[in-house]
Amino acid sequence: MSVLRNPNIVCKNTALCGHSRPLRSAIKAPGRWMEACSHTECTLHQISPYIGKLKSSIAADLIEKYSRPGDLVVDPFSGSATIPLEAALKGRRVFASDISPYARLLAGAKLSPPRSLEKALLQIEETLQAARRLRGPNLRDIPEWVRKFFHPKTLKEAVNFAGACRNSGNEFLLACLLGILHHQRPGFLSYPSSHLVPYLRNKAYPRDEFPQMYTYRELRPRMIAKVVRVFARFSNPQVAPQITYRQGAIQHITFPWRFDSLITSPPYMNALDYGRDNRLRLWFIDPHSGPPVESGVTRHARVFIDAMCCLASKVDAGLRRSGHCVLIVGESVKRSFRGHPSSVVLQIMSERAKSLQLREVISDEIPDVRRTRGDIKGVKAEHFLVFQKT
Ligand SMILES: C[S@@+](CC[C@H](N)C(=O)[O-])C[C@H]1O[C@@H](n2cnc3c(N)ncnc32)[C@H](O)[C@@H]1O
Incomplete structure (x- = not known):
């Protein structure tokens, strides 16, 4: 039965095994992805912490490999704008969005900083x-x-x-x-x-x-x-000429009609609560906003699946021929959920993004130092699912 019709069956059922076959042949992430990059990255990345932040060195590698200078790179779950900033520094055009006001603020700060x-x-x-x-x-x-x-x-x-x-x-x-x-x-x-x-x-x-x-x-x-x-390591203040940013849930964001690659890390399913974990910073952004925005993606498998279905349809429609789509899916262990959420994502992509083919799966163990919260024991490995439009 399709994950789209009954997520619970998929979550609990080993029927998903067919879709986990590509996952078993996942290749190991390059060793350098394990190395710290805080002493070499552009220090704009360090402006303020963000849960679930991608390492800038990994973002840089993905952008280098799956896009070319001048390409339009899309990141609809841009969080602290790691991928948009690296893309901009490498001369790509950027379209980014996220539901969180904190993410919007960080994108503004990183993508349009003062000139000096x-x-x-x-x-x-x-x-x-x-x-x-x-x-x-x-x-x-x-x-x-x-x-x-x-x-x-x-x-x-x-x-x-x-x-x-x-x-x-x-x-x-x-x-x-x-x-x-x-x-x-x-x-x-x-x-x-x-x-x-x-x-x-x-x-x-x-x-x-x-x-x-x-x-x-x-x-x-x-x-x-x-x-x-x-400003310690940031020599190129004119980050990029063409950056578009929208704040909103993926369901309400209109993607550019044609783009060259999509590189994004969707929210960790069932593992993080972005609103609660950023509550103090969100209060300073808007003291009158009331309880923090939380899409529910991180708490309910159904909402995660809706968001991923929406992503799949949009990438199917807008990605140019032979363009790449890279989805970085974190692992979370929930009592009712066996297997890696990337098996759910693979099934959604095969049903909703038929013009894309899975090219490779890279598996990256998340060492303790990169875990975002000590009390989250379940986030163990990220899978990088690399698709290409045929
Ligand atoms: C894993 S984080 C992205 C981290 C980012 N790559 C970085 O390096 O900071 C996932 C993001 O998805 C956002 N998000 C959650 N639900 C969403 C939705 N329905 N639509 C758009 N963004 C959403 C969260 O606010 C969060 O910033």
Whole structure:
């Protein structure tokens, strides 16, 4: 029975084995994909963390192999814009989209940064002046779950700075602010907390033993240091002339009528909750937005399948002949789900994208250091499914 009609049967049934045959012949990912790239990549990639972020070196390899300079590369689940930024740096045209407002902000910051470090530093001073002119905030109007992360004086500075960034539309500085929002290191603004997802670490660092970690943290020197770090290895500010970005669920995004390749990492099925895990940063992006956006893709197999069906139909219609489509599918283990989600994706592609043929499957083990959250035990391996339009 088709996965499209009854996902539960597929999820629980070994009938999917036929579709896992290509997976058994998967080739191993190149050894260099395991190597750290934080000391060689463009430092714009490090502006702010993002769960499920792809390594920039892997994105660079895929773009190099499956597109040519001048090609139009599409990424409809662009997250922190790793693939769009690498594509732009390699002279490709880009069409990217994502459902999350945090993803939209990071794409704006990475794809249209200030022209130089000097310009960015000047913008900090202007934004600080504008922030000082803003009234408030009244701390009692800020939700308790936000307040508990910051010293009151630091929180006021951060809220006003974020407000001034929003008023002037400065996505780059707002993204830099979000990049230093929470962590336990001195260069960050919060009380001791984790970096990727916001959890206070007051048990590991009790207030009476570590009083210095609970004092006021001035925003200005930390913002300056952050911007200097972001510009450390970034010599080509004119990233790319042709970039189109849309915020929205894949179901509502109109793809370009013709594109040369599609390279994307869809959400991990049943493994991550992008809204919950980015909740503090989302509050600074829009304090009035209410509970974070969550498409449900990451919680319900049915919604994941709908999103993948939509992707398959759009790539079938728009990909040019002999163009490549690369889907990076993470593994998640759910009680009711046996096998790798890529077997579901393969079946959807064979039913909805008939003009595409599977060319190869690359399997990449995710080492612990690349796991996004300690409590997620299930994400074990990524499968790179490479299709080509016939
Ligand atoms: C694995 S992440 C992409 C990571 C990205 N490649 C990077 O390097 O940062 C998957 C993305 O899918 C987005 N997403 C989830 N459901 C979606 C939907 N229905 N339509 C569009 N984007 C969605 C999430 O917001 C998330 O950014």
